Amino acid sequence: MLSECDVALPDGGTLHVYDTGDDGTGRLPVVWHHGTPNIGAPPAPLFAAADRLGLRWVSYDRPGYGGSTSRPGRDVASAAGDVARVADALGLDRFATMGHSGGAPHALASGALLPDRVVAVVAVAGLAPYDAAGLDWFAGMTASGEASLRAAAQGRAAKERHEASDADYDPEFTPADLAALAGPWAWLHDVVGPAVRGGPGGLIDDDLAYVTPWGFDPARVPVPVLLLHGERDRVVPADHSRWLADVCPAAELRITADDGHLSVLGGAPAALEWLAR
Numbered sequence: 615m616l617s618e619c620d621v622a623l624p625d626g627g628t629l630h631v632y633d634t635g636d637d638g639t640g641r642l643p644v645v646w647h648h649g650t651p652n653i654g655a656p657p658a659p660l661f662a663a664a665d666r667l668g669l670r671w672v673s674y675d676r677p678g679y680g681g682s683t684s685r686p687g688r689d690v691a692s693a694a695g696d697v698a699r700v701a702d703a704l705g706l707d708r709f710a711t712m713g714h715s716g717g718a719p720h721a722l723a724s725g726a727l728l729p730d731r732v733v734a735v736v737a738v739a740g741l742a743p744y745d746a747a748g749l750d751w752f753a754g755m756t757a758s759g760e761a762s763l764r765a766a767a768q769g770r771a772a773k774e775r776h777e778a779s780d781a782d783y784d785p786e787f788t789p790a791d792l793a794a795l796a797g798p799w800a801w802l803h804d805v806v807g808p809a810v811r812g813g814p815g816g817l818i819d820d821d822l823a824y825v826t827p828w829g830f831d832p833a834r835v836p837v838p839v840l841l842l843h844g845e846r847d848r849v850v851p852a853d854h855s856r857w858l859a860d861v862c863p864a865a866e867l868r869i870t871a872d873d874g875h876l877s878v879l880g881g882a883p884a885a886l887e888w889l890a891r
Contacts, residue, residue: 644670645709729836
């Protein structure tokens with residue numbers, strides 16, 4: 615059963631937290647990091663697989679989304695502190711992390727900065743750092759996605775103007791993506807809709823964090839990392855995960871030739887098996 619609560623922060627803000635709970639069998643918690651723009655409810659399409667494998671979902675709305683207090687200027691690394699506070703509030707010592715799309719860098723941050731608590735990281739269709747050496751960061755990205763992130767790279771004012779302009783955003787989802795969205799991953803509508811209705815604040819803070827220094831070095835993620843990516847992804851091109859696989863010391867890369875940004879989530883149950891091994 616999914617429960618929700620708020621965790622108080624030292625600055626007076628709150629994080630809104632979700633938890634599928636432990637049935638007394640010592641389930642390994644998996645902290646889910648949501649995409650952009652989403653709220654943080656854990657991935658319902660993976661509940662059955664997690665239950666079969668003895669895993670427990672824990673997640674939270676990133677600051678500025680859903681029930682979590684906005685925190686302008688946050689960087690990617692700040693997710694590790696948020697995760698630690700959530701884990702402390704729930705009495706969790708050791709856990710894994712998993713993120714999709716914009717959540718993937720935040721999952722990596724937890725692995726880098728909480729190495730004594732994070733046992734492994736799964737990063738699905740995630741970005742590499744904006745300053746990634748040797749990576750043509752925008753190559754293969756949709757025109758609208760590139761325009762949005764280039765606006766963020768010019769600073770908050772430019773990003774806010776871009777969002778206020780109502781510029782069209784076309785993720786150029788593949789047929790496989792659309793099939794996933796119409797089928798098992800229709801759940802994504804449930805987490806995107808509330809995030810969008812809540813305004814662009816969370817999205818703006820996310821995008822600014824992606825194109826500024828992350829606050830940690832992926833080359834210093836000491837825990838095992840599984841990277842999943844679809845070759846046909848044009849939201850986040852697969853070369854981002856290739857770059858991460860080259861620099862993360864204990865990374866395994868799985869690229870599927872026919873998947874896009876959403877359909878790659880079809881490989882998530884196998885990723886959970888990798889976590890539970």
